[in-house]
Amino acid sequence: MSLHAGTKRLTVPELIARKGKDPIVCLTSYHAHTAKLIDPHVDLLLVGDSLGMVMYGMETTLGVTLEMMIAHGAAVVRGSQKALVVIDLPFGTYEESPAHAFHNAARAIKETGAQAVKLEGGTRMEATVRHLTERGIPVMGHIGLTPQNVNVMGGFKTQGRHRADWPQIEEDAKALASAGVFAIVLEGMVAELADKISSEISVPTIGIGASPGCDGQILVTEDMLGLSPSAPKFVKEFATLGTQIANAAQAYSEEVRARKFPEQEHTYAMKAEAKEPKAD
Numbered sequence: 001m002s003l004h005a006g007t008k009r010l011t012v013p014e015l016i017a018r019k020g021k022d023p024i025v026c027l028t029s030y031h032a033h034t035a036k037l038i039d040p041h042v043d044l045l046l047v048g049d050s051l052g053m054v055m056y057g058m059e060t061t062l063g064v065t066l067e068m069m070i071a072h073g074a075a076v077v078r079g080s081q082k083a084l085v086v087i088d089l090p091f092g093t094y095e096e097s098p099a100h101a102f103h104n105a106a107r108a109i110k111e112t113g114a115q116a117v118k119l120e121g122g123t124r125m126e127a128t129v130r131h132l133t134e135r136g137i138p139v140m141g142h143i144g145l146t147p148q149n150v151n152v153m154g155g156f157k158t159q160g161r162h163r164a165d166w167p168q169i170e171e172d173a174k175a176l177a178s179a180g181v182f183a184i185v186l187e188g189m190v191a192e193l194a195d196k197i198s199s200e201i202s203v204p205t206i207g208i209g210a211s212p213g214c215d216g217q218i219l220v221t222e223d224m225l226g227l228s229p230s231a232p233k234f235v236k237e238f239a240t241l242g243t244q245i246a247n248a249a250q251a252y253s254e255e256v257r258a259r260k261f262p263e264q265e266h267t268y269a270m271k272a273e274a275k276e277p278k279a280d
């Protein structure tokens with residue numbers, strides 16, 4: 001399924017073995033071209049359902065379908081060769097029952113060639129995670145600020161600001177770890193809680209808006225490239241591609257309007273004719 005058959009990707013056991021050693025580097029990816037550019041520099045590529053907002057201009061991730069995830073997931077697998085590729089299961093495709101989750105997770109794996117899936121939720125997803133992992137589907141967990149839960153939370157709210165909330169979130173992490181997840185994304189939670197969870201569970205934690213003490217970090221690629229108009233506070237922009245794209249579009253527009261582009265080097269010449277065509 002990959003363009004790079006035969007090359008070796010990071011495996012799930014290799015990723016688990018990284019806990020407590022070198023930080024695990026993760027980024028989101030939605031298409032082949034950027035996957036190819038970032039693959040040499042990361043351990044894990046997440047085809048996140050954040051693509052609903054980033055690629056499709058949706059307000060939340062709730063409208064993302066399994067078909068969208070499969071199309072983008074297959075593109076990322078084709079574009080990459082060394083990173084572990086994980087596909088987000090979108091809202092409504094795994095919550096109903098473990099059997100329903102298996103059906104959709106198996107489709108995501110078979111139709112993309114990715115190695116694993118990610119789903120949101122803690123203790124309530126324990127039975128589902130166990131069902132998937134026992135049947136050969138590696139699962140990454142996701143707790144803390146879980147965007148698919150936006151309507152229940154009443155917005156995208158940082159978790160664990162009050163100590164009274166910590167036991168449930170710690171319980172979520174422990175339940176997922178004992179059910180067999182190979183890693184857990186800790187999103188939008190206070191750093192002290194993320195550190196405590198990271199020290200309490202045996203699988204790697206991957207932070208986003210969490211703590212430098214997590215076993216790895218993930219960002220939405222478009223956010224860290226400076227392409228998102230309103231990136232959250234926890235994002236560091238490592239490039240300013242948004243400004244560069246706008247400047248390039250402006251320069252192109254000015255040259256087309258002034259008939260400066262295309263120049264001769266951008267046009268095709270005719271082949272030299274062997275003989276002039278005969279006159280009738």
Ligand code: KIV
Pocket residue numbers: 028046047048049050051088142185187208218219220
């Ligand atoms: O959908 C996504 O991109 C994610 C990351 C933010 C972890 O779940």
